[in-house]
Amino acid sequence: MRTGLLYRFETAVRGMTPFLTTLFLAMLTVVPLRIPDFAPVTPSLTVIAVYYWSIYRPDLLPMVAVFGIGLFQDALTGTPLGLTALVLIIVQYAVLSQRRFFHSKTFLVEWWGFMLVSPVAAFASWLLASLYFAALVAPRPLGFQLLLSVALYPCLVWLLTRIQHLLLRSA
Amino acid sequence: MRYRGASVRRLALPVKGWMQRFAFALLVSASIGILLLGRVDSQFVERLRTGVTDGMAPILQAMSQPTATAAAIVGDIRAMADLYGENERLRGTNERLLQWQAVARGLEQENLAFRDLLNLVDDPRPAFITARVIGDAGGAFVRTVLLNAGTDDGVRVGQAAVNAEGLVGRVVEAGRRSARILLLTDLNSRVPVVLELTRVPAILAGDNSDNPRLAFTPVNALFEPGERLVTSGHGGMLPPGLPVGEVVSTASGVARIRPYVNFSALEYLRVLDFTLPGVLPATRTAGPAGPLP
Numbered sequence: 001m002r003t004g005l006l007y008r009f010e011t012a013v014r015g016m017t018p019f020l021t022t023l024f025l026a027m028l029t030v031v032p033l034r035i036p037d038f039a040p041v042t043p044s045l046t047v048i049a050v051y052y053w054s055i056y057r058p059d060l061l062p063m064v065a066v067f068g069i070g071l072f073q074d075a076l077t078g079t080p081l082g083l084t085a086l087v088l089i090i091v092q093y094a095v096l097s098q099r100r101f102f103h104s105k106t107f108l109v110e111w112w113g114f115m116l117v118s119p120v121a122a123f124a125s126w127l128l129a130s131l132y133f134a135a136l137v138a139p140r141p142l143g144f145q146l147l148l149s150v151a152l153y154p155c156l157v158w159l160l161t162r163i164q165h166l167l168l169r170s171a
Numbered sequence: 172m173r174y175r176g177a178s179v180r181r182l183a184l185p186v187k188g189w190m191q192r193f194a195f196a197l198l199v200s201a202s203i204g205i206l207l208l209g210r211v212d213s214q215f216v217e218r219l220r221t222g223v224t225d226g227m228a229p230i231l232q233a234m235s236q237p238t239a240t241a242a243a244i245v246g247d248i249r250a251m252a253d254l255y256g257e258n259e260r261l262r263g264t265n266e267r268l269l270q271w272q273a274v275a276r277g278l279e280q281e282n283l284a285f286r287d288l289l290n291l292v293d294d295p296r297p298a299f300i301t302a303r304v305i306g307d308a309g310g311a312f313v314r315t316v317l318l319n320a321g322t323d324d325g326v327r328v329g330q331a332a333v334n335a336e337g338l339v340g341r342v343v344e345a346g347r348r349s350a351r352i353l354l355l356t357d358l359n360s361r362v363p364v365v366l367e368l369t370r371v372p373a374i375l376a377g378d379n380s381d382n383p384r385l386a387f388t389p390v391n392a393l394f395e396p397g398e399r400l401v402t403s404g405h406g407g408m409l410p411p412g413l414p415v416g417e418v419v420s421t422a423s424g425v426a427r428i429r430p431y432v433n434f435s436a437l438e439y440l441r442v443l444d445f446t447l448p449g450v451l452p453a454t455r456t457a458g459p460a461g462p463l464p
Contacts, residue, residue: 027227027230027231027234028234030231030306030307030317031231031234031235031238031306031307032235032238032239032304032305032306032307032316032437033238033307034238034239034242034435034436034438035435036433036435036436037381037435038435039307039314039434039435040310040311040314040379041311042307042310063191063194063195063198064194064198067198067201067202070202071205071219072223074220075219075220075222075223075224076223076224076227076231076306076317077306077310077313077315078310078313078315078317078351079310079312079313080206080209080210081205081206081208081209081216081219081220082201082202082203082204082205082206082209083202083206085198085202085205086199086202086203086206089195089198089199089202090199093191093195096191125311125312126312128206129312132206132209132210133312133358133359135358137311137312137358137379138312138378138379138380141311141312141379142311142312145311
């Protein structure tokens with residue numbers, strides 16, 4: 001087992017993979033795609049990423065980091081500051097408390113688990129937004145956003161699994 | 172030794188669970204605190220957001236280039252498909268516009284003569300800053316876009332943003348190198364407008380749908396579908412006369428507007444530097460968007 005400085009540095013950088021991928025996905029939600037009417041229903045990529053990394057490598061994605069990514073996404077998208085942060089840490093806590101259930105289960109079980117967790121996250125963000133703006137926010141865009149997120153889950157998880165195998169196999 | 176290790180391990184697991192729950196509770200209260208702080212309209216929250224957008228502006232600009240190029244290629248392919256028809260349409264539009272240009276020149280001369288006769292006080296002519304959209308809304312309950320121009324380029328909070336089609340929205344946050352535009356369709360957007368022909372004033376209130384509604388209309392006002400709306404300039408915050416949209420439906424007593432701007436295809440916007448003193452303190456002086464007096 002090499003214990004040189006370079007090895008430890010390399011392990012530290014590899015260890016930041018979950019944080020960096022989630023941060024990148026937060027930035028990706030803001031990139032203008034110029035597809036008509038797509039902006040309001042952009043899938044919540046960070047919720048999928050937080051869900052995935054909380055199952056596989058929760059040691060590398062502490063709750064404080066998730067909170068920071070949530071604040072970052074709020075600042076970029078113009079949502080009230082703290083809203084996405086709260087939703088993301090709720091998702092992470094829900095997954096971490098049920099980790100014994102998720103351990104060594106198939107992909108379909110994970111997807112099904114996501115289908116249970118994401119409506120809770122969507123409802124929480126709808127409630128918080130309505131309370132913040134003191135007006136009932138239209139639930140339809142959130143519903144479509146939820147459906148798109150659930151549909152996009154396999155593709156994104158495939159990508160994240162490739163990244164995990166590539167960078168975190170030894171760490 | 173093994174004895175000690177086992178007992179320590181048995182103690183560590185519940186402590187770890189407790190620590191996790193404590194961290195969760197702490198972060199939940201922190202985020203609720205930040206939400207409340209933002210609601211109370213704190214300068215700290217706005218500075219934090221503009222700090223993040225300023226820092227991310229160059230990266231977002233680089234990231235939005237591929238999609239802009241792809242959209243341009245798709246647009247080119249689509250245009251190529253109907254080249255002959257498009258050409259004919261453009262020729263017809265060109266002829267009509269040349270006629271309108273002649274009419275407009277005559278009207279302009281007449282207008283100048285009347286202004287002179289009446290000693291009319293002119294509205295200041297707005298200067299403008301052109302900037303590119305580098306960030307989309309990305310949220311289900313906010314309709315905003317990010318621009319890559321900020322206070323360093325002369326952008327101030329409250330200025331109007333337009334494109335070739337009409338009014339897009341207003342600047343709500345301005346950092347040094349980035350600014351956030353609140354679109355007309357957002358829940359919090361309120362724009363004073365006036366019907367072009369009848370000069371009936373109203374407020375265009377967005378509600379996160381594609382067709383914002385007209386609020387605070389006079390009691391007996393009637394609206395016909397197809398009537399044009401322009402900004403009224405009331406409150407001195409926006410230049411008057413900017414095209415906004417047209418009435419599409421008056422179902423259940425609420426007039427719905429179709430904005431002229433296609434909000435899914437925003438690329439370059441002009442921010443109008445209109446320095447008439449306004450209602451908001453931030454627009455009183457053309458200075459940097461600093462703390463409110």
